[in-house]
Amino acid sequence: MSSIKLSQVAKPSRFVVFTSWGAYWVGWRHWTLTTAPYPMADLLWHWKSYRWNTLFSDGHSSMIKFDPNLYDTNAPNYSFDRRY
DSSP states (O other): OOOOOGGGOSOTTTBEEEEOHHHHHHHTTOOOTTTOSSOGGGGOOTTTOOEEEEEETTSOEEEEEOOTTOSSSEETTEESSTTO
C-alpha cells in the first residue's frame, strides 16, 4: 500500500478519503439493492437513500449520495480517483 501527497490530488474537495463500507460498494462497484451479491439493504441507512457520511481530502465531511448508476468512480460531488 502506498500513500499520496495532497499536491497529487487534483480536487481535494471531491476526493474521498474515507466513507462507510456500503458507500464504496455503491460508488466503486455500482451495486444496487437488486444487483449486489451481498444483502445491500444491510448496508443502507437513512431511508435507503444511498447516502453515507464521507470524509474528503481537504478535511471536510458531508452526507453524500453515492449514485450506483454512474459507470465510473467519479460523480459531480465525489471522486475515488485522485486525478479528477
